[in-house]
Amino acid sequence: MRYLPLTPDDRDAMLAAIGAKSIDDLFVDVPQAARRDGFVDLPRVAGELEVERALSAMAGKNATAGTVPFFCGAGAYKHHVPATVDHVIQRSEFLTSYTPYQPEIAQGTLQYLYEFQTQVANLTGMEVANASLYDGSTAMAEGVLMATRVTRRNKAVISGGVHPHYVKATETVVHAVGVETEALTAAVDAEDAVIAAIDKNTACVVVQTPNVFGTATDVTKIAEAAHAAGALLIVVVTEAVSMGLLKSPGEMGADIVAAEGQSIGNALNFGGPYIGLFATREKLLRQTPGRYCGETVDADGRRGFVLTLSTREQHIRRDKATSNICTNSGLCCLAFSIHMSLLGETGLRQMALLNHEKAVATRDALAAIPGVEILTPRFFNEFAVKLPKNAADVVQTLADHHILAGVPYSRLAPEAGLDDVLLVAATETTLDADIKILAASLAKVLAA
Amino acid sequence: MSTMNTVGRPTTPNALPDNDYKHPTLTGARGLLQDEALIFEGDGWNKTGVDLPKPSTDGSDLGDLVRKDPIGLPGLSEPEAMRHYVRLSQKNHAIDLAIYPLGSCTMKHNPRLNEKMARLPGFSDIHPLQPQSTVQGALELMDQLAHWLKTLTGMPAVALSPKAGAHGELCGLMAIRAAHEAKGEHEQRRKVLVPTSAHGTNPATAAFVGYSVVEVAQTDDGRVDVADLAAKLGPDVAAIMVTNPNTCGLFERDILEISRLTHEAGAYFYCDGANFNAIVGRVRPGDLGVDAMHINLHKTFSTPHGGGGPGAGPVVLSEALAPFAPAPWVVNTGDGYKLVEREEDEAAQAFGRLCAFQGQMGMYVRALSYMMSHGSDGLRQVAEDAVLNANYIKARLEDLMSPAFPEGPCMHEALFDDEWLKGTDITTLDFAKAMIDEGFHPMTMYFPLVVHGAMLIEPTETESKQELDRFIHAMRLLAEAAKAGEVERFKGAPFHAPLRRLDETRAARAPRLRWSAPEGSNIAAE
Numbered sequence A: 001m002r003y004l005p006l007t008p009d010d011r012d013a014m015l016a017a018i019g020a021k022s023i024d025d026l027f028v029d030v031p032q033a034a035r036r037d038g039f040v041d042l043p044r045v046a047g048e049l050e051v052e053r054a055l056s057a058m059a060g061k062n063a064t065a066g067t068v069p070f071f072c073g074a075g076a077y078k079h080h081v082p083a084t085v086d087h088v089i090q091r092s093e094f095l096t097s098y099t100p101y102q103p104e105i106a107q108g109t110l111q112y113l114y115e116f117q118t119q120v121a122n123l124t125g126m127e128v129a130n131a132s133l134y135d136g137s138t139a140m141a142e143g144v145l146m147a148t149r150v151t152r153r154n155k156a157v158i159s160g161g162v163h164p165h166y167v168k169a170t171e172t173v174v175h176a177v178g179v180e181t182e183a184l185t186a187a188v189d190a191e192d193a194v195i196a197a198i199d200k201n202t203a204c205v206v207v208q209t210p211n212v213f214g215t216a217t218d219v220t221k222i223a224e225a226a227h228a229a230g231a232l233l234i235v236v237v238t239e240a241v242s243m244g245l246l247k248s249p250g251e252m253g254a255d256i257v258a259a260e261g262q263s264i265g266n267a268l269n270f271g272g273p274y275i276g277l278f279a280t281r282e283k284l285l286r287q288t289p290g291r292y293c294g295e296t297v298d299a300d301g302r303r304g305f306v307l308t309l310s311t312r313e314q315h316i317r318r319d320k321a322t323s324n325i326c327t328n329s330g331l332c333c334l335a336f337s338i339h340m341s342l343l344g345e346t347g348l349r350q351m352a353l354l355n356h357e358k359a360v361a362t363r364d365a366l367a368a369i370p371g372v373e374i375l376t377p378r379f380f381n382e383f384a385v386k387l388p389k390n391a392a393d394v395v396q397t398l399a400d401h402h403i404l405a406g407v408p409y410s411r412l413a414p415e416a417g418l419d420d421v422l423l424v425a426a427t428e429t430t431l432d433a434d435i436k437i438l439a440a441s442l443a444k445v446l447a448a
Numbered sequence B: 001m002s003t004m005n006t007v008g009r010p011t012t013p014n015a016l017p018d019n020d021y022k023h024p025t026l027t028g029a030r031g032l033l034q035d036e037a038l039i040f041e042g043d044g045w046n047k048t049g050v051d052l053p054k055p056s057t058d059g060s061d062l063g064d065l066v067r068k069d070p071i072g073l074p075g076l077s078e079p080e081a082m083r084h085y086v087r088l089s090q091k092n093h094a095i096d097l098a099i100y101p102l103g104s105c106t107m108k109h110n111p112r113l114n115e116k117m118a119r120l121p122g123f124s125d126i127h128p129l130q131p132q133s134t135v136q137g138a139l140e141l142m143d144q145l146a147h148w149l150k151t152l153t154g155m156p157a158v159a160l161s162p163k164a165g166a167h168g169e170l171c172g173l174m175a176i177r178a179a180h181e182a183k184g185e186h187e188q189r190r191k192v193l194v195p196t197s198a199h200g201t202n203p204a205t206a207a208f209v210g211y212s213v214v215e216v217a218q219t220d221d222g223r224v225d226v227a228d229l230a231a232k233l234g235p236d237v238a239a240i241m242v243t244n245p246n247t248c249g250l251f252e253r254d255i256l257e258i259s260r261l262t263h264e265a266g267a268y269f270y271c272d273g274a275n276f277n278a279i280v281g282r283v284r285p286g287d288l289g290v291d292a293m294h295i296n297l298h299k300t301f302s303t304p305h306g307g308g309g310p311g312a313g314p315v316v317l318s319e320a321l322a323p324f325a326p327a328p329w330v331v332n333t334g335d336g337y338k339l340v341e342r343e344e345d346e347a348a349q350a351f352g353r354l355c356a357f358q359g360q361m362g363m364y365v366r367a368l369s370y371m372m373s374h375g376s377d378g379l380r381q382v383a384e385d386a387v388l389n390a391n392y393i394k395a396r397l398e399d400l401m402s403p404a405f406p407e408g409p410c411m412h413e414a415l416f417d418d419e420w421l422k423g424t425d426i427t428t429l430d431f432a433k434a435m436i437d438e439g440f441h442p443m444t445m446y447f448p449l450v451v452h453g454a455m456l457i458e459p460t461e462t463e464s465k466q467e468l469d470r471f472i473h474a475m476r477l478l479a480e481a482a483k484a485g486e487v488e489r490f491k492g493a494p495f496h497a498p499l500r501r502l503d504e505t506r507a508a509r510a511p512r513l514r515w516s517a518p519e520g521s522n523i524a525a526e
Helices: A006-016 A021-029 A050-059 A083-089 A107-124 A136-151 A164-176 A189-199 A221-228 A238-246 A282-288 A314-320 A330-367 A390-399 A432-447 B002-007 B060-065 B079-090 B112-118 B135-151 B165-182 B201-208 B226-232 B255-264 B361-397 B428-435 B465-483 B489-492 B502-508
Strands: A157-160 A180-183 A203-206 A232-237 A256-260 A277-279 A292-297 A303-308 A383-385 A422-425 B155-160 B191-195 B212-216 B238-245 B267-271 B292-294 B315-317 B329-332 B338-339 B414-417 B456-459
Touching: A006 A021, A006 B465, A021 B361, A050 A314, A050 B112, A050 B135, A050 B361, A083 A330, A083 B079, A107 A238, A107 A256, A107 A277, A107 A292, A107 A330, A107 B079, A107 B165, A136 A157, A136 A164, A136 A203, A136 A277, A136 B489, A164 B165, A189 A203, A203 A221, A203 A390, A232 A238, A238 A256, A238 A330, A256 B112, A277 B002, A277 B502, A292 A383, A303 A314, A303 B165, A314 B201, A330 A383, A330 A432, A330 B079, A390 A422, A390 A432, A432 B238, B002 B315, B002 B338, B112 B361, B135 B315, B135 B329, B135 B338, B135 B361, B155 B255, B155 B329, B165 B201, B165 B238, B165 B292, B165 B315, B191 B329, B201 B212, B212 B226, B226 B255, B238 B255, B255 B267, B255 B489, B361 B414, B361 B465, B428 B456, B428 B465, B428 B489
Parallel strands: A157 A180, A157 A203, A203 A232, A232 A256, B191 B212, B191 B238, B238 B267, B267 B292
Antiparallel strands: A256 A277, A292 A303, A383 A422, B155 B315, B292 B315, B329 B338, B414 B456
């Protein structure tokens, strides 16, 4: 038990210092009926080698994105992360530190959070950003709840272009407190329907751009319609890199931006941990969820940083808190921030353009296949295609040949009846050879 | 020097050189500790630290969707980035540097094997929506983790997807709500009972799920007042939320009575499992009548907190609540693993979905790695050593400081109040800041709220006796200095940290939450 430093002699000496005869004396408050003698029915202590072998065996059964032609997106994206990022986040002082409750000895964490908040605010085109939430989907849910607090209205209109899992996660949370949602029918270009659905009970309108079908839209008109009706506009972004090329949500009139930051600095990780970006207008600050780092001075007048605005939080407000959140995605923020610092504006724009270029090349290759119809008119790095066959079946067949061709829309929302729709994403990691393999293999499967 | 041999840290205050804060340096640096500008304050407005191929597109097919104005993101070359972050890191305390005695937060050693395993491409480089046939090993790992958690807790089901402890609380209460809805009792059961000593997240969560919160009193010995609980239980109560061991560091002796009364009233028993490390392997929550309990994988099973997160908060569920667990979940079909992503796919009544994907896979790997490394025998030892260490600290400090609940043993954390500081003009906060000067991270201050000036110390099982003695020695010297009236040592502290005491009021009153370019500058940022 290499992680437990006490020796049997230590334990005896400590029990003697306490004045206890045995360890059982320290568990006297546990009712007799609930005490368990002996060990639970699980394997015994294992050495490092043994654990490594067992876990490596499981890892070895999975097809990894970096080893096959890979076109999956739909809310999680394969990007190249510079080696520096993972090296730095594994430094003991970052990896093994706790929430910065004692700012005098947590300036490292606090300064990077302040830099992170600035990066996110600038990227989203908003005035303030918090120190992150669990992921993009939970950020959307928190955004809807916040909008109902701000407007004192009770209904959220959700565009048919929002990721179905985001919609589900939001509905789960907001329905519990009686907030209504009107989730519109899935549509590649869903924006007119959104405007039509706004009424005087609408607290917020939720749109995603680029949306789940990849469609990139200017949501300025929706923002205007929402504001005219006294509602807030929440813009969801699942691919943060897109904001390096496209007009920012802030520029288009968003009041709240709920985004997934996984794309920058963070691995795919089979769905988590990810990093929810949450940004808004300064005037709405006190209604926001989550942590903030703020600038201040120390006793000698030197600039320093602290966690702040905690009067909104659960440990002060308890059942009146703006949310029950008690953490952030600290280490994921650090990865995001380092990657962003390395890219800089120049690198981010270049990386975003490369993503777009690879996606356009993929689209062109697929468009040439008989029977394939490209559904998405304008996109960043992801688009939807209509296949002459069931998309899930096609994806499975290609996976059996070690090609991960994308995400069938039915995987996200089987009830939508879009069984022939496939979502295809490309990034700067996509090789030209991968595109050729995908196109050739897809043509073969469809012809079969 | 005899003290050196016994406690490892020989310094008496007089042995220190004159306090070096009195001699400011010219640059503001303190030896190796560099002042580090913000990334926005350098010359990186046109720099990048990555080499990417030149794109052949210019994005012109996107027309007016293209972003034109500067974003305001400086870039650093690779060596500049390295230095920036390494310099920042040197201003942090971390568990790898010394004991982190934060009570209720559980900071223990973070084994690097866990990191190595989580970074295997087979776990880190797989997409949440890949065909299930291509991620069988990942699903197997989730199934294994579920098996360990169910076995250790004696509970029949587990929901893995909650992304943090508070998210787990949300999951548990939503399952309870769904169960009442299924029985047609939701409209009548609108209250959740929460003891005054609960984590702030408990009442916040209950309110978040739409319940009204009713506080339950505490007895003089720091436990739930069962008579008060019984008086408040009734057909209008949906659930009770009890932390066990509780945040006073005590085991709820009447736990079986509490769960019996709760169930008799038709309510469910939610247990805040944040302190599971105190009982793992020795007590199964299922045997205590718990219906739902979240397990902070990052606390009990050691995944790094990384400056605040990410965490993971799987929830174990009783037979009664199991059908309501949120999607997705893993089933073993006999010839493989299947991820059930929608409740309709199985005979279940899932209350919905909590997040976009499967939850915190990276944490699952780390937690399972930690569990396998200990095994059933090691995990039992974990609880014993965690409790032994806490009681040792309590025993060695109780003559100088005042334990909040002196009678009987504590569990995983030792709780003191500020009674012993009376008349010294020194507060809990002052004492905590002076601990920083002695090289220690302060304990949890002012929590739980039921104890005046609370100081909550949790050593965990991964501290050696030598480190505990070093900590105790420093605490004793500080306590003696406080009692001897050395007020200056406390009031101005910390003197030896990268920064002196920070003005938190100012930060909250006029929040500055982001950098912006100084007026008159022509820096690209807004």
